[in-house]
Amino acid sequence: xxxxxxxxxxxxxxxxxxxxxxxxxxxxxxxxxxxxxxxxxxxxxxxxxxxxxxxxxxxxxxxxxxxxxxxxxxxxxxxxxxxxxxxxxxxxxxxxxxxxxxxxxxxxxxxxxxxxxxxxxxxxxxxxxxxxxxxxxxxxxxxxxxxxxxxxxxxxxxxxxxxxxxxxxxxxxxxxxxxxxxxxxxxxxxxxxxxxxxxxxxxxxxxxxxxxxxxxxxxxxxxxxxxxxxxxxxxxxxxxxxxxxxxxxxxxxxxxxxxxxxxxxxxxxxxxxxxxxxxxxxxxxxxxxxxxxxxxxxxxxxxxxxxxxxxxxxxxxxxxxxxxxxxxxxxxxxxxxxxxxxxxxxxxxxxxxxxxxxxxxxxxxxxxxxxxxxxxxxxxxxxxxxxxxxxxxxxxxxxxxxxxxxxxxxxxxxxxxxxxxxxxxxxxx
Amino acid sequence: xxxxxxxxxxxxxxxxxxxxxxxxxxxxxxxxxxxxxxxxxxxxxxxxxxxxxxxxxxxxxxxxxxxxxxxxxxxxxxxxxxxxxxxxxxxxxxxxxxxxxxxxxxxxxxxxxxxxxxxxxxxxxxxxxxxxxxxxxxxxxxxxxxxxxxxxx
Numbered sequence: 346x347x348x349x350x351x352x353x354x355x356x357x358x359x360x361x362x363x364x365x366x367x368x369x370x371x372x373x374x375x376x377x378x379x380x381x382x383x384x385x386x387x388x389x390x391x392x393x394x395x396x397x398x399x400x401x402x403x404x405x406x407x408x409x410x411x412x413x414x415x416x417x418x419x420x421x422x423x424x425x426x427x428x429x430x431x432x433x434x435x436x437x438x439x440x441x442x443x444x445x446x447x448x449x450x451x452x453x454x455x456x457x458x459x460x461x462x463x464x465x466x467x468x469x470x471x472x473x474x475x476x477x478x479x480x481x482x483x484x485x486x487x488x489x490x491x492x493x494x495x496x497x498x499x500x501x502x503x504x505x506x507x508x509x510x511x512x513x514x515x516x517x518x519x520x521x522x523x524x525x526x527x528x529x530x531x532x533x534x535x536x537x538x539x540x541x542x543x544x545x546x547x548x549x550x551x552x553x554x555x556x557x558x559x560x561x562x563x564x565x566x567x568x569x570x571x572x573x574x575x576x577x578x579x580x581x582x583x584x585x586x587x588x589x590x591x592x593x594x595x596x597x598x599x600x601x602x603x604x605x606x607x608x609x610x611x612x613x614x615x616x617x618x619x620x621x622x623x624x625x626x627x628x629x630x631x632x633x634x635x636x637x638x639x640x641x642x643x644x645x646x647x648x649x650x651x652x653x654x655x656x657x658x659x660x661x662x663x664x665x666x667x668x669x670x671x672x673x674x675x676x677x678x679x680x681x682x683x684x685x686x687x688x689x690x691x692x693x694x695x696x697x698x699x700x701x702x703x704x705x706x707x708x709x710x711x712x713x714x715x716x717x718x719x720x721x722x723x724x725x726x727x728x729x730x731x732x733x734x735x736x737x738x739x740x741x742x743x744x745x746x747x748x749x750x751x752x753x754x755x756x757x758x759x760x761x762x763x764x765x766x767x768x769x770x771x772x773x774x
Numbered sequence: 775x776x777x778x779x780x781x782x783x784x785x786x787x788x789x790x791x792x793x794x795x796x797x798x799x800x801x802x803x804x805x806x807x808x809x810x811x812x813x814x815x816x817x818x819x820x821x822x823x824x825x826x827x828x829x830x831x832x833x834x835x836x837x838x839x840x841x842x843x844x845x846x847x848x849x850x851x852x853x854x855x856x857x858x859x860x861x862x863x864x865x866x867x868x869x870x871x872x873x874x875x876x877x878x879x880x881x882x883x884x885x886x887x888x889x890x891x892x893x894x895x896x897x898x899x900x901x902x903x904x905x906x907x908x909x910x911x912x913x914x915x916x917x918x919x920x921x922x923x924x925x926x927x
Contacts, residue, residue, distance in 0.1 A: 352904070352905050352906075353866075353888075353904035353905065353906060354904075354905075354906055354907075356866065356869070356870075357873075359873075360869055360870075360873060360885070363881065363882075363885045364885045364886075364888045364889050364892075365889070365892075366885075366889075367885065367886050367889035367890075368889050368892060368893060369893070372889075372892055372893050372894070372895075374922035375892075375895060375896055375897050375900055375922075376892060376897075376900060377918065377922055378897035378915070378918050378919055378922055379897045379900050379901050379904075379906045379908065380901070380906050380907060380908055380909050380910065381909050381910060381914075382906075382909075383906075384910075384918050387921070387922060
């Protein structure tokens with residue numbers, strides 16, 4: 346005769362921990378309300394740590410973030426990581442442009458967040474200056490972690506010349522907050538991480554991909570408007586700002602918008618943040634996104650104040666209808682005898698002999714301008730045409746009919762890490 | 775350890791199962807016994823009945839196969855989902871067996887299945903499903919509800 350199976354309550358505690366580690370906090374509370382046996386759950390440090398491990402153990406070591414002796418610190422860690430996992434990936438600076446001074450890296454508008462063992466670090470990311478190099482410069486920008494007392498702390502590093510005050514090499518405490526899930530603010534203050542701005546936004550933010558500039562500007566105005574409203578927390582902040590106003594501000598507040606997808610997928614092979622050597626041998630970053638209508642757009646990411654103010658469209662196509670072999674003689678003529686810009690490089694990335702598997706027709710942004718006004722182009726639409734050549738290994742390059750180059754593209758980041766990265770000082774995080 | 779060697783496992787109710795060593799090694803407990811040379815001709819598994827042991831062996835066999843054939847994530851998940859369609863008592867027995875025999879994949883699968891049965895339910899529904907006795911006094915129950923109020927918003 347078989348002995349009766351155990352009931353849920355009779356299972357050993359470590360098995361309860363294993364089962365409950367899969368649950369969200371609301372379910373933990375529900376279980377806690379079932380009986381005395383489970384009422385201590387919401388204050389159990391080992392449970393919250395097990396929940397952190399279950400969700401983020403692959404990326405970081407939750408146990409090493411803070412001394413998890415008390416249940417509320419572990420619970421705060423869970424809540425912090427729950428919000429912060431949204432930081433991972435690339436963010437693009439928007440708004441009034443950066444202040445004067447600052448090193449090259451501080452002017453480039455890209456930031457990349459990645460997991461560390463016991464913190465999250467955001468790096469300023471920019472293309473390396475050496476002609477022909479595919480290296481990407483990473484420079485520490487902000488770091489988020491937990492203090493010994495289980496409070497969130499956020500720090501920011503400064504490049505030489507970035508602030509008028511001499512701040513030295515040590516990072517200082519700053520405020521980091523979300524204005525909706527795709528909008529990040531880094532500003533002066535020492536409250537660590539906050540996201541209380543969210544509920545005051547009238548516009549519901551359901552944006553998945555990087556928002557166009559006007560949407561982000563609206564959010565920024567909302568953000569600053571909320572800071573001056575008289576009620577509660579905001580009134581307190583207004584007062585603090587008045588006090589702060591007497592002291593010179595250390596640095597400009599920066600706003601960032603999330604870059605939706607920085608890697609290609611099987612259905613969207615062109616999507617992502619790419620790097621390529623342009624015709625003048627400098628490394629540039631390109632962001633290719635698909636829209637809801639099946640079209641694709643490529644934007645060149647560059648310094649504000651340069652000719653292509655930060656986010657200009659470089660080429661676009663209304664669809665992703667590729668041409669497949671056999672290719673017409675005309676198409677082959679367009680491709681062959683082009684120079685691959687990657688061949689300029691110092692390392693030996695081999696682009697020779699890549700078979701073109703598919704071709705896509707694209708148009709450059711000049712197409713949106715009256716052809717007569719574009720210098721050198723006498724309304725000849727061939728001058729704005731281009732091609733994307735997809736290779737049999739899945740990578741691709743692009744070029745325009747008006748010149749003889751193919752810009753072959755490589756990924757900037759993969760699986761949460763930047764490829765070919767060169768890190769500037771502050772190696773000790 | 776000769777490849778292709780067979781190991782015999784003996785359930786609590788005396789039934790014997792002959793399996794390949796690679797399959798047996800999915801259990802870290804048995805793996806340590808083999809590596810430490812404590813394994814005799816037949817390894818007893820005292821807390822696990824034949825019914826449950828055969829299920830565990832089925833899981834281990836399939837996952838050794840998967841390691842070689844490298845299926846897609848969907849195929850793997852689909853097989854696991856079918857495999858775990860058992861009644862709650864069998865599920866508990868599988869959890870305890872996977873825990874004792876230290877088969878991580880099976881332990882996570884079974885625990886997550888139970889977790890999914892808890893998710894989204896309120897306390898009363900959880901008590902019903904899992905036969906948990908409400909041993910709070912009315913005051914205690916009110917207190918604990920208040921403390922966990924945030925979760926019900």
